[in-house]
Amino acid sequence: MGTLIMTPESEVLDTSSRYTTDWKEIPGAKRRKKKIKRSAVAAIFVVVAALVFILYKGLSSALVYFYTAQQAVADKTHLGTSTFRMEGVVVPGTVQPTASGVNFSIRFDHTVVPVVEIGAPPQLFQPSVPVVVVGHFSSNASNVFLSDQIMVKHSANYVAAHPSRIKDPGGAS
Amino acid sequence: MARKSWVALVGAFALVTVGVTYVMGLWITPPDVFQGNLVRLIYVHPAVAWVAYLAYGVTSLSSLAYLWKKTRNYKWDLLAASSAEVGVVFTALTLITGSIWGRPTWGVWWTWDARLTTTALLLVLYLGYLALRRVSEDREQRAKRSAVAALIAFIDVPIVHQSVVWWKTLHQSATVFNADLNPKIHGEMAWTLLLGFLSFTVVYVWMVIKRYDIAKAQFKLEDQTIERAIKERVGTV
Numbered sequence A: 001m002g003t004l005i006m007t008p009e010s011e012v013l014d015t016s017s018r019y020t021t022d023w024k025e026i027p028g029a030k031r032r033k034k035k036i037k038r039s040a041v042a043a044i045f046v047v048v049a050a051l052v053f054i055l056y057k058g059l060s061s062a063l064v065y066f067y068t069a070q071q072a073v074a075d076k077t078h079l080g081t082s083t084f085r086m087e088g089v090v091v092p093g094t095v096q097p098t099a100s101g102v103n104f105s106i107r108f109d110h111t112v113v114p115v116v117e118i119g120a121p122p123q124l125f126q127p128s129v130p131v132v133v134v135g136h137f138s139s140n141a142s143n144v145f146l147s148d149q150i151m152v153k154h155s156a157n158y159v160a161a162h163p164s165r166i167k168d169p170g171g172a173s
Numbered sequence B: 001m002a003r004k005s006w007v008a009l010v011g012a013f014a015l016v017t018v019g020v021t022y023v024m025g026l027w028i029t030p031p032d033v034f035q036g037n038l039v040r041l042i043y044v045h046p047a048v049a050w051v052a053y054l055a056y057g058v059t060s061l062s063s064l065a066y067l068w069k070k071t072r073n074y075k076w077d078l079l080a081a082s083s084a085e086v087g088v089v090f091t092a093l094t095l096i097t098g099s100i101w102g103r104p105t106w107g108v109w110w111t112w113d114a115r116l117t118t119t120a121l122l123l124v125l126y127l128g129y130l131a132l133r134r135v136s137e138d139r140e141q142r143a144k145r146s147a148v149a150a151l152i153a154f155i156d157v158p159i160v161h162q163s164v165v166w167w168k169t170l171h172q173s174a175t176v177f178n179a180d181l182n183p184k185i186h187g188e189m190a191w192t193l194l195l196g197f198l199s200f201t202v203v204y205v206w207m208v209i210k211r212y213d214i215a216k217a218q219f220k221l222e223d224q225t226i227e228r229a230i231k232e233r234v235g236t237v
Helices: A008-024 A029-062 A069-074 A163-167 B003-028 B037-043 B045-067 B074-105 B114-132 B139-154 B156-166 B187-234
Strands: A084-090 A101-108 A111-118 A130-137 A145-152
Touching: A029 B114, A069 A084, A069 A101, A069 A111, A084 A111, A111 A130, B003 B037, B003 B187, B037 B045, B037 B074, B037 B187, B045 B074, B045 B114, B045 B139, B045 B156, B045 B187, B074 B114, B074 B139, B074 B187, B114 B139, B114 B156, B139 B156
Parallel strands: A111 A145
Antiparallel strands: A084 A101, A084 A130, A101 A111, A130 A145
C-alpha cells in the first residue's frame, strides 16, 4: 500500500493510459458489438447458403423448365424413361377419368402424346387448356407418358365471365 | 402544411385506396371466364410485385446518390436501407400471394420455374443486403459496402421481369407491361388492377417515409450516445 511511489512522469503516463482505455469504452459496447458481428455473420452465412441452393435449383430446373410435347417426342431416344416436365394443350374429347386419376392426350403443333395421370388433376384442368405434366415415358418403345402431377398453365388474358350481363343488366343485346 | 400532417394524409390516402381496391376486387368486379373467382388475386399479386421492383429501384438510385461524391450524404444511405426493407416485405408478400394463387390455379404451391426461382433469389439477395448492413459498425464503411451490394442485387430485377420471356415458365407472361403495351384485361377488371397498383404504391410511400424517420432518429441517437459518453468522461466539451 504505502510502498507505491509515483514519479511525476509515471503518474502522467498512468493517467493518459487510463484515459485512452476509458475513452473508447462505452459500458457494454464491446460485448454488444461482438454479439452484433456474430449474428450478422451467421445471417450472411444463411443467406449465402440460400443463394447457392436457389442457384443450383435455377440451373438444374428453371432454365429448361419443360419440353414441349413436340420436343419430347423428337428427343425421345435421349430422354428415355427419365423424369421431366412436358407441355402441351389438352386435346378435347380425350379426357377420361380413371380409378387412379385421368387419361388424356396433349398436343403441341401436330405432335400428340397420350398421358396417363395418377392422382387428382387440379380444379382448373379441362379440355383445351395448356398444361405441364411431370413424369416419364412408360418405356423406350412406347409414346405413353406416365405422369404424377398436372400443372395448369393459364394465360395472361383476363375476360369477364358474363360481359354482356355486366355491361347491360337489362339484357337488350 | 406541416410535414407530419402531410405524411398522415399520405397514410389516409393509402388506407382509402386499399379499401376501395378491396371492395372493387372482391365484390364489384366480375369473375373471370376461366379462373372464376380465383382471378381476384390479380388485384393484389402483380401490384405488390411492382412495389418490390419500385422499392429496389429507389434503393439503387439512393445508393448511387451516396456513392457519387457530389451528392454523398448519409441521408441517401438511410433512404436506401429503408426502401430495401420495405422492398423485402413486398417481395415476401409477392411470393406468399403468388403461392396462394398458384395452388388452386396451377395445382402447386411452388415450382422451380424461372420466374419463381429468380423472385426467390431477389428476396434472398436483399435479405443479404440487410444482413450486410449489420456487419460493419463504421458508418462510412457500411454505407459504401451496402451501396455497392444494392447495385449488384438490382441486376436481378430486370431478370425477374424478363424471365417469363427469356425462359419457358409455368408463370404467365405480363398482362399490362407486355411487349406491345396492350393490356390483355378489360373494363372494370383493368381499372381495379390499376387501382391496386396505385394503392400499394401509396402504401409503399407511406411505409418508406415512416421507416426513414425511424432510421434518422436512430442515427441521431447514436450521435447523442457518443456525445454523452464523451461528456461523462471529460466533462464539458
